[in-house]
Amino acid sequence: MAMKKKRYALVLDSRKCINCKACVVACKAENQVPVGNTRNWINEARQGEYPKLRIDFEPEQCHHCEHPSCARVCPTGATWMRKDGIVLVNYDDCIGCRYCMVACPYDARYFHEESGTVHKCTLCSHRVDKGDLPACVETCPSKVRVFGDLEDPTSRVHELLATRRYRVKEPQTGNGPQLYYLL
Amino acid sequence: MHEFNWGLLIVVYLFLGGLSAGLFFAAGLANYLEVDGQPAYPRVARMGALLAPWPVAIGSALLILDLGNWWRFYKLFVHFRWESPMSIGSYLLMLFTGIAFVYAFAWLPEDWRQRLFSKVPPTWKQVHRLNVDISAHRKLIAMVGFPFSIGVGIYTGVLLGAVSARPFWNTNLVAQMFLFSALSSGAAALLLAMVLDKREPIQTHETKFLITLDIVFIVLELFIILPYIIHGQLSVLAVKQALWLILGGPYTVVFWVFFLGLGLLVPLGIEVSELAPSLFKGKAFHGDRRLALVASSLVLLGGFLLRYIFVYAGQVSSFHRMGMLQ
Numbered sequence: 001m002a003m004k005k006k007r008y009a010l011v012l013d014s015r016k017c018i019n020c021k022a023c024v025v026a027c028k029a030e031n032q033v034p035v036g037n038t039r040n041w042i043n044e045a046r047q048g049e050y051p052k053l054r055i056d057f058e059p060e061q062c063h064h065c066e067h068p069s070c071a072r073v074c075p076t077g078a079t080w081m082r083k084d085g086i087v088l089v090n091y092d093d094c095i096g097c098r099y100c101m102v103a104c105p106y107d108a109r110y111f112h113e114e115s116g117t118v119h120k121c122t123l124c125s126h127r128v129d130k131g132d133l134p135a136c137v138e139t140c141p142s143k144v145r146v147f148g149d150l151e152d153p154t155s156r157v158h159e160l161l162a163t164r165r166y167r168v169k170e171p172q173t174g175n176g177p178q179l180y181y182l183l
Numbered sequence: 184m185h186e187f188n189w190g191l192l193i194v195v196y197l198f199l200g201g202l203s204a205g206l207f208f209a210a211g212l213a214n215y216l217e218v219d220g221q222p223a224y225p226r227v228a229r230m231g232a233l234l235a236p237w238p239v240a241i242g243s244a245l246l247i248l249d250l251g252n253w254w255r256f257y258k259l260f261v262h263f264r265w266e267s268p269m270s271i272g273s274y275l276l277m278l279f280t281g282i283a284f285v286y287a288f289a290w291l292p293e294d295w296r297q298r299l300f301s302k303v304p305p306t307w308k309q310v311h312r313l314n315v316d317i318s319a320h321r322k323l324i325a326m327v328g329f330p331f332s333i334g335v336g337i338y339t340g341v342l343l344g345a346v347s348a349r350p351f352w353n354t355n356l357v358a359q360m361f362l363f364s365a366l367s368s369g370a371a372a373l374l375l376a377m378v379l380d381k382r383e384p385i386q387t388h389e390t391k392f393l394i395t396l397d398i399v400f401i402v403l404e405l406f407i408i409l410p411y412i413i414h415g416q417l418s419v420l421a422v423k424q425a426l427w428l429i430l431g432g433p434y435t436v437v438f439w440v441f442f443l444g445l446g447l448l449v450p451l452g453i454e455v456s457e458l459a460p461s462l463f464k465g466k467a468f469h470g471d472r473r474l475a476l477v478a479s480s481l482v483l484l485g486g487f488l489l490r491y492i493f494v495y496a497g498q499v500s501s502f503h504r505m506g507m508l509q
Contacts, residue, residue, distance in 0.1 A: 069347055075269035076262045095258055096251015098188040099269050105348035105502055111188065116251030170502045172421070173348055 006084035007150040008123060009064070009178040010134075011157045011166070016142045017042065017057040023136035023145065027061075030124060030135035037110040039121040040136055058181065059144060061136070062087065062108040062121035063169070066176025070100035070109065079118075084149075085178060086123045094118055105173040123147075150178075187498050192249040197339045197490040198368070199242030200276065201361060202483075204336035205369015206235040207283055209396060211325035211332070216392075227389050230380070231373050232290035232321075236283035239335070243276055268345045272338040279331040286324045289317045336365035339490075343497055351425035351500035352493065354415065360407040361493075364486050367400035371450070371482035378475050390470035391461070394454045397482060401451045408443070425500035434496045442492060446485015450478040 019042055027039050040061035047054050068087045071079040078093035079100050089100075094117035101109045101118060109120040124134035128147075132138070137145040148157035157180075160166075165183040210231020213224040222228070247256045260277070264270040291299070293316070300314045317324075340361030343352040374393040377385040415426040429438040453474050461468035 072266045073269065073346065075264060075267045075273060076258045077264055093258060093262075094251070095255040097249075097269065098251070099267075101188040102498060103346045103348055107501070111251065118251070173502055175348075 005151050007178075008084050008086055008128065008147070009150050009157055009180060010061075010123075010137070011146040011148075011160045011180045011182060012059055013144050013146070013182045014056070014058045015182070016144045017059055018142050019044065019057040020141060022139045022141055023059060026135040026139035027121070030127075031122070033119075034112065034114065037112070037119070039108075039110075039119070059136075060106065060108075060169070060179065062123075063106055063175065063177035063179045064121075064123060065178060067174060069103045069105065069173070069175055073099045073103045075099065082125070086125050086128070087120075088122055088125060089118055089120060091115060091117045091119075105170055105175060106177070187495060189494055189498060190249075191491075192245045194487070194490045194494045196242040196246045196249070197342075197361075197494065198487045199238035199245070200339050201336055201365030201486065201490075202368050202372055203235050203237070203239030203242070203283060204279070204332040204362075205366045205400075206231050206238070206372055207279075207286065207328055207332040207369070208336075208366055209370045209373050209393070210235055211286075211329055212396070213392070214321055214325050224389055224392055226383065226386075227373060227377065227392065228321075229290045230376055231369075232286050234372070234376060236280060236287050239276065239280050239283065243280060268338065268341045272335075272342055275331065275334050275338055279328070279335045282324065282328040282331055285317075286321070286328055289321045289324055333362065336362040339365065343493060346497075348502065349425075349497045349500050350421040350502065351428060351497040354411065354418075354422070356407050356411045356414070357493070360404060360411060360489070363400050363404040363407060364489050367397055367404060368483055368486035370397040370400060371479040371486075374475055375479040375483065378472055378479070385470075385472070385475075387468055387470045390475055391458070391468045394458055394470070394475070394478075397479075398451065398454050398458065401447060401454075401482070405447065405451075408447075421500075421502050425496075428496040428499060429492065432496075433499075434492050437488060438492050442485055442488040446481055446488050450481040450485070453478040453481075 021042060023040055024038055024042065027033060031039060033039055040059060043058040043060055045056045045058065064085055064087050066085075068079070068081060071081055071087060075097065076093045076095055078090045078095070079087065080090060081087050096111070096116045096118065098111060098118060101111065109118050112119045124132075127134060133147050137147040146156050146160060148155035150157055150161070152158060160182065161180055166180045167183060168177045168180060171177065210228050213228040213231060214222070216223045247253050250256060259270065259273040262270065263274070296314065300311060303310050305311070337358045340358035343349070344354065344357035347353050370393050374390065374397065377389060377393070412426065415422050428434050457470065457474060458468070460466040
């Protein structure tokens with residue numbers, strides 16, 4: 001039987017985010033992210049003035065784009081996209097030119113000083129391949145993050161995107177970002 | 184604050200790569216020009232040919248040193264990715280450097296060549312087989328090299344222009360801007376080198392040729408920079424916001440005063456005022472040595488600053504960060 005096509009994505013219900021940064025910490029621990037770098041982060045947007053004001057939290061990380069500009073500009077093909085949509089860096093082929101960092105519209109990559117290569121969110125592909133959830137998804141206490149396969153009609157992400165309104169960030173870059181923010 | 188992933192080494196490399204392209208182009212052109220069947224500017228052609236390979240060789244070395252893993256640079260040449268400007272550029276750069284060295288070798292005076300090979304141990308027979316006079320093929324090598332020099336000049340711009348995430352770069356004018364800036368830097372560097380060469384003082388007709396060449400390239404560059412700004416202002420919000428970096432933002436003074444003023448308009452003014460009397464009033468061209476020195480140095484400064492502004496301002500520009508900056 002032929003393998004069914006997969007397309008992993010994250011759906012984020014950012015209104016539930018309380019800015020506890022557990023996802024950031026979990027990611028750092030899971031992926032040994034050096035001090036000073038992050039693979040995921042939380043944007044804060046303030047609006048209004050006291051007493052009429054609000055603050056929004058919005059988790060962000062690599063968008064695992066449909067047409068990743070980082071992979072396009074990579075001169076050695078070190079950045080590549082798996083068949084299931086996860087964009088990864090092959091560290092053995094990365095020469096550390098940082099063209100991908102310049103080309104990423106979301107500034108989602110960082111330079112790993114120790115190895116001289118560029119690192120980024122892997123969507124915890126090592127966990128996903130074992131059937132587990134990415135570390136940030138598993139740890140989120142307010143259930144902001146939903147991970148799943150967009151091609152699977154029974155998945156929660158599929159259901160959310162079918163029934164809820166959502167947006168993606170900066171679609172005008174043409175990258176086809178795959179982090180879906182519920183409205 | 185936004186981090187700069189590409190720093191001064193990249194600026195210097197982009198400048199040196201363009202400089203070599205310009206030197207090769209000017210030298211090759213001088214090689215082709217003849218008056219009454221005699222080469223018109225043989226000394227310009229030789230000086231340019233001998234200088235051309237060095238900046239790009241140094242620049243490429245800097246580029247390799249800037250890598251996170253410099254010893255992995257060979258991986259650039261075991262992959263070919265036509266979608267990546269850097270991949271295409273690496274091959275282009277390597278081929279151009281090779282051609283520029285061959286061209287320099289073709290212009291090496293006989294005694295220099297013999298002295299060079301006398302340093303090679305006599306047992307290295309294969310190396311000594313390279314001790315041949317290829318000066319008869321200068322024109323052919325120059326013709327082969329022209330497209331590569333233009334390619335390198337354009338490539339330094341395309342490297343930045345192809346990045347859709349950076350609105351400051353992502354216009355179809357950056358490539359031409361860098362090309363003309365490179366060609367003008369090349370002509371200016373050649374003028375500077377000829378003026379500084381005390382053993383064989385520069386002759387008036389050579390100064391006139393190089394100044395004319397430089398005026399043409401500077402004017403072409405201006406014709407690109409003006410539409411770049413005007414079009415950008417009339418473009419979508421992200422591009423308009425990116426242009427704020429040089430229209431009120433942190434790079435305004437360096438762009439308008441030091442690049443456009445000192446690096447472009449002042450040398451253009453000097454060169455035009457030198458050339459105009461002989462062009463329009465039929466007076467003899469004098470070619471003041473000090474003025475040529477000042478003008479060519481300023482053009483080189485301008486070429487460097489253009490790359491500096493673009494590399495840094497371009498990295499600040501983005502689709503989502505501009506709001507925070509302002």
